[in-house]
Amino acid sequence: MANAEQREFKTETQKMLDLMINSIYTNQEIFLRELIANASDAIDKIQFESLTNVDLLEGDSDFEICLDVDADEGEFTISDNGIGMTYDEVIENIGTIAQSGSQEFLQKLQEHQNDEDAVDFIGQFGVGFYSSFMVADKVTLITRAPQADKGVKWVSEGDGTYSIEKVDKEERGTTIKLDLRDDFTAGGDEIDVTDRQTIQRLVKRYSNYVEYPIKMKFYPENEEGETEEEVRTLNTMKPLWERNKQDVSEEEYSEFYQEVFQEWSDPLEVIHKKVEGLVKYTTLLFIPEQAPSDIYSEDFEQGLRLYSKNNFVMDNCQKLLPDYLRFVRGLVDSPDFSLNLSRETLQDNKQLKIIGKNLEKAVLKRLKKMLEDDWEQYLKFWSEFGQLIKSGVNMTYGDKRDKLVDLLVFPSSHSDEFTTLEEYVERMNEEQDKIYYVTGENEATVEKLPQMELLQEKGLEVLYFFDEIDEFVINNLAEYDEIEFKSVLSGDLDLLDEDEEDDEEDDETEELLAAIEENLESKVDEVRLSKRLKSSAVCLVSAEAGLSMSMEKVLEQMNQNVGRAQRILEINPKHQLFSKLKTIYEQQGNSQQLSKYSDLLYSLAGLVEGFTPEDPVEFSNKITELMAE
Numbered sequence: 001m002a003n004a005e006q007r008e009f010k011t012e013t014q015k016m017l018d019l020m021i022n023s024i025y026t027n028q029e030i031f032l033r034e035l036i037a038n039a040s041d042a043i044d045k046i047q048f049e050s051l052t053n054v055d056l057l058e059g060d061s062d063f064e065i066c067l068d069v070d071a072d073e074g075e076f077t078i079s080d081n082g083i084g085m086t087y088d089e090v091i092e093n094i095g096t097i098a099q100s101g102s103q104e105f106l107q108k109l110q111e112h113q114n115d116e117d118a119v120d121f122i123g124q125f126g127v128g129f130y131s132s133f134m135v136a137d138k139v140t141l142i143t144r145a146p147q148a149d150k151g152v153k154w155v156s157e158g159d160g161t162y163s164i165e166k167v168d169k170e171e172r173g174t175t176i177k178l179d180l181r182d183d184f185t186a187g188g189d190e191i192d193v194t195d196r197q198t199i200q201r202l203v204k205r206y207s208n209y210v211e212y213p214i215k216m217k218f219y220p221e222n223e224e225g226e227t228e229e230e231v232r233t234l235n236t237m238k239p240l241w242e243r244n245k246q247d248v249s250e251e252e253y254s255e256f257y258q259e260v261f262q263e264w265s266d267p268l269e270v271i272h273k274k275v276e277g278l279v280k281y282t283t284l285l286f287i288p289e290q291a292p293s294d295i296y297s298e299d300f301e302q303g304l305r306l307y308s309k310n311n312f313v314m315d316n317c318q319k320l321l322p323d324y325l326r327f328v329r330g331l332v333d334s335p336d337f338s339l340n341l342s343r344e345t346l347q348d349n350k351q352l353k354i355i356g357k358n359l360e361k362a363v364l365k366r367l368k369k370m371l372e373d374d375w376e377q378y379l380k381f382w383s384e385f386g387q388l389i390k391s392g393v394n395m396t397y398g399d400k401r402d403k404l405v406d407l408l409v410f411p412s413s414h415s416d417e418f419t420t421l422e423e424y425v426e427r428m429n430e431e432q433d434k435i436y437y438v439t440g441e442n443e444a445t446v447e448k449l450p451q452m453e454l455l456q457e458k459g460l461e462v463l464y465f466f467d468e469i470d471e472f473v474i475n476n477l478a479e480y481d482e483i484e485f486k487s488v489l490s491g492d493l494d495l496l497d498e499d500e501e502d503d504e505e506d507d508e509t510e511e512l513l514a515a516i517e518e519n520l521e522s523k524v525d526e527v528r529l530s531k532r533l534k535s536s537a538v539c540l541v542s543a544e545a546g547l548s549m550s551m552e553k554v555l556e557q558m559n560q561n562v563g564r565a566q567r568i569l570e571i572n573p574k575h576q577l578f579s580k581l582k583t584i585y586e587q588q589g590n591s592q593q594l595s596k597y598s599d600l601l602y603s604l605a606g607l608v609e610g611f612t613p614e615d616p617v618e619f620s621n622k623i624t625e626l627m628a629e
């Protein structure tokens with residue numbers, strides 16, 4: 001090294017190296033991604049420049065990145081035939097920290113100099129080439145720029161100085177040799193960087209879609225037990241998302257989806273978009289056919305995969321899509337993402353926010369289109385992910401909520417399958433001014449509810465809410481197209497024509513109702529004559545405002561005690577039973593018998609509603625006594 005010039009690193013560079021060497025970074029394996037990304041950038045550059053000056057290629061246009069390991073020597077080497085560097089460029093690029101990301105990093109480093117939490121922010125910045133020092137105690141870089149006579153050799157042990165000298169180098173491009181630290185060789189505590197399988201795995205994970213072949217020699221044994229040299233390309237290269245949509249077949253999308261996201265079935269929908277604007281990105285999203293069984297569990301790994309110019313940056317990035325779209329799989333590639341984007345910095349990442357908004361819009365738009373153009377497919381989607389869309393209504397506001405509302409579908413009394421709110425409103429007759437709904441277990445039970453009788457008679461359509469979340473969603477919406485939602489099970493339905501309205505209650509009826517109310521004091525808030533019942537004798541409804549009985553049930557199951565729904569017992573004045581009650585009251589006043597009847601009425605009305613009697617034994621005794629009479 002007679003001609004080698006010894007130079008010192010700039011102070012900041014040394015600080016950075018110290019951090020690398022002390023392995024503040026926990027994820028050391030990313031060194032490989034950083035070196036491959038640099039090699040790929042260097043090839044991009046020569047390719048671009050050769051467009052105007054083909055001589056730069058020196059006849060070599062088979063662009064490639066070659067990796068090699070030497071387990072005996074504990075070495076790892078990466079070579080590229082990219083643009084290389086001149087003597088001055090090496091000093092400029094490698095001896096100092098030039099890029100803005102690293103500048104910012106150093107500034108922060110200065111601020112946090114004596115901070116223990118330096119670890120927290122170090123992961124936020126691109127450290128590129130220097131990450132070599134995480135796994136190596138000596139780094140040798142030999143490079144030659146196109147058409148330069150001499151190459152340049154740069155060597156450093158990360159100890160504050162480096163040496164630089166001119167050397168002969170035949171091929172254009174850069175070779176970087178790492179003398180690995182013992183920890184990173186066979187028998188070390190960390191990953192074995194001299195192990196070909198390990199390297200292969202890392203390339204697959206981080207650099208699979210780098211567009212130049214990443215090659216490595218393997219030495220498998222042939223049938224005779226002799227080893228043979230075999231050069232393998234480790235990466236898949238052409239990222240599907242970079243291709244034109246028109247040129248990708250459905251099968252190719254499916255294959256990619258299954259391979260990358262470990263799915264078994266085909267995706268229900270594929271969204272593939274290239275966006276060039278304020279932010280530049282390409283996205284490939286998939287709506288799965290089936291919800292994974294753990295989609296509601298806390299461990300569910302939601303989120304998209306991020307790439308930066310085909311380099312893997314991060315998996316399961318949750319910041320891009322809102323929680324209610326957690327079923328969407330896919331990726332986003334943007335040159336604006338830094339390779340070292342970390343979960344901590346995602347929060348403030350502006351590009352990410354813009355991209356996220358666009359993606360959400362794109363998914364909702366596609367779902368709307370599916371609903372309009374392919375109803376069968378939409379129902380399939382709905383049966384898997386409808387719950388999540390509903391939860392989205394509860395979580396969103398304004399415009400977004402309006403978009404979600406049009407994706408809601410419900411079973412209804414007037415349709416064999418599901419109906420949208422828009423369709424419901426279209427079917428409403430002129431006098432109808434409310435959207436009616438009923439909550440219950442299933443179609444068979446709600447259709448038989450006494451409260452449904454009047455609506456059925458009047459031919460009014462009722463939406464069926466079989467999902468616990470439904471009523472909460474509707475409560476949040478309050479109205480659709482300025483039309484109020486109205487539960488068939490609460491308040492007054494106001495459905496009778498004037499001539500159907502009953503005459504004023506006589507005094508005796510009033511007294512009777514008051515007596516029953518007194519008997520049921522602890523259970524109901526009001527007893528009144530019903531205007532909705534046709535053939536049934538009694539029903540229980542909730543008060544117009546406030547918690548409904550079905551919501552009370554759900555909240556109770558969730559152990560959320562938010563109070564009790566107001567209960568109103570309605571008695572059908574046209575029912576035989578009512579005349580019987582009247583007779584009893586006329587003859588005996590508020591007797592024991594009337595008290596027994598009051599209890600029974602309440603229990604029966606509750607039963608229909610799905611509430612078991614508070615004391616089933618007593619209930620059954622009362623019924624049998626009555627039968628015996």
Ligand SMILES: Nc1ncnc2c1ncn2[C@@H]1O[C@H](COP(=O)(O)OP(=O)(O)OP(=O)(O)O)[C@@H](O)[C@H]1O
Binds near residue numbers: 034042084099128
């Ligand atoms: N294989 C290479 N061929 C040619 N030039 C290289 C090579 N590797 C690094 N360089 C030069 O050294 C510079 C510094 O590299 P480094 O990896 O530290 O940062 P970067 O790649 O610019 O930024 P980042 O890693 O944050 O994306 C590069 O910008 C490039 O000019």
